[in-house]
Each structure stands twice: as structure tokens, then as C-alpha cells.
Amino acid sequence: xxxxxxxxxxxxxxxxxxxxxxxxxxxxxxxxxxxxxxxxxxxxxxxxxxxxxxxxxxxxxxxxxxxxxxxxxxxxxxxxxxxxxxxxxxxxxxxxxxxxxxxxxxxxxxxxxxxxxxxxxxxxxxxxxxxxxxxxxxxxxxxxxxxxxxxxxxxxxxxxxxxxxxxxxxxxxxx
Numbered sequence: 001x002x003x004x005x006x007x008x009x010x011x012x013x014x015x016x017x018x019x020x021x022x023x024x025x026x027x028x029x030x031x032x033x034x035x036x037x038x039x040x041x042x043x044x045x046x047x048x049x050x051x052x053x054x055x056x057x058x059x060x061x062x063x064x065x066x067x068x069x070x071x072x073x074x075x076x077x078x079x080x081x082x083x084x085x086x087x088x089x090x091x092x093x094x095x096x097x098x099x100x101x102x103x104x105x106x107x108x109x110x111x112x113x114x115x116x117x118x119x120x121x122x123x124x125x126x127x128x129x130x131x132x133x134x135x136x137x138x139x140x141x142x143x144x145x146x147x148x149x150x151x152x153x154x155x156x157x158x159x160x161x162x163x164x165x166x167x168x169x170x171x172x173x174x175x
Contacts, residue, residue: 042085044140047148050081065150069126072156078122098138106132111154129154
């Protein structure tokens with residue numbers, strides 16, 4: 001190998017070393033970028049409505065709906081029992097829930113009376129037999145609309161009305 005070939009070989013070896021160094025720096029930069037920007041930021045995407053029934057000592061723990069009411073005047077409290085992220089997982093313990101508002105499709109209150117308490121709960125009161133749908137709505141931190149609905153069935157066991165009288169005989173009297 002002549003002197004020129006040795007110089008070319010050294011230059012090429014230096015270029016390979018520079019390339020390896022730059023590749024290592026690029027890989028480290030990419031890893032740092034991914035760690036900083038590609039962490040999955042958990043976002044609120046779903047709600048689960050639950051109901052707790054009133055007891056003499058207060059309220060029982062809320063369980064996910066739907067719910068059935070069986071006595072006129074009976075009340076239950078609706079509340080969000082789970083806030084879920086984009087992967088269907090519960091939000092972390094340091095999550096601050098947004099304000100939730102409630103509405104019911106039984107607008108005239110013929111089946112249930114629903115009162116949004118303004119504290120992320122609603123009080124539902126049994127009025128008469130039927131089925132109604134309670135909807136909870138909120139916005140995520142990103143401004144996305146999020147809602148959930150649950151069915152409320154009212155079955156008070158109201159007896160059927162008495163049968164309609166039917167004429168079965170006629171009595172005639174003579175004077």
C-alpha cells in the first residue's frame with residue numbers, strides 16, 4: 001500500500017468514527033425526545049354513572065348503574081363512580097374531576113324527578129312506573145365533550161286498575 005492509499009484509508013476511518021459519533025448523538029437525542037414528548041398523556045375520555053341508595057344512616061356506596069326504583073318517593077343519588085382515560089383505565093389518584101351536569105329525558109317528571117345538585121351528583125326521586133335515561137355531561141381538559149347515560153327503571157308494583165264493569169243481567173220490576 002502506498003502513502004496515498006494509507007492517507008485515504010485514515011481519512012475514511014476518521015469519517016467512520018465521526019459517523020458513529022453522530023449516530024450515537026442522534027440516537028440519544030431521539031430517545032430524549034421520545035421520553036419527553038411521546039409519553040402517553042392520560043386524557044379523560046369516559047365516565048361511568050353509579051347510584052347510591054338512601055339508608056337511615058346516610059347513603060350506601062355507589063355502584064355502577066342501571067338502577068331500579070320500587071317505591072314512590074324513593075331516592076337515589078347519581079354520581080360518577082369512574083373517570084376513564086383513553087385506554088379505558090381509571091384516571092390517576094391525583095386527577096381533579098371536572099364539574100359534571102346531569103339531565104333526564106323525562107322532562108315533565110312523570111316517571112322520576114331529577115335534581116342536579118351542582119356538586120357532581122344528582123338526586124333522583126321515584127314518581128311513577130316507567131323508564132327514564134339519566135345523562136351526565138362534562139368537558140375534558142382538552143375541551144372535548146364527554147357524556148355517559150344510565151337507565152332508571154321505576155317499577156312500583158302498582159296493582160292494575162279494577163276491571164271495567166260489564167252488564168251481565170237485568171232485573172225487571174212490575175207495578
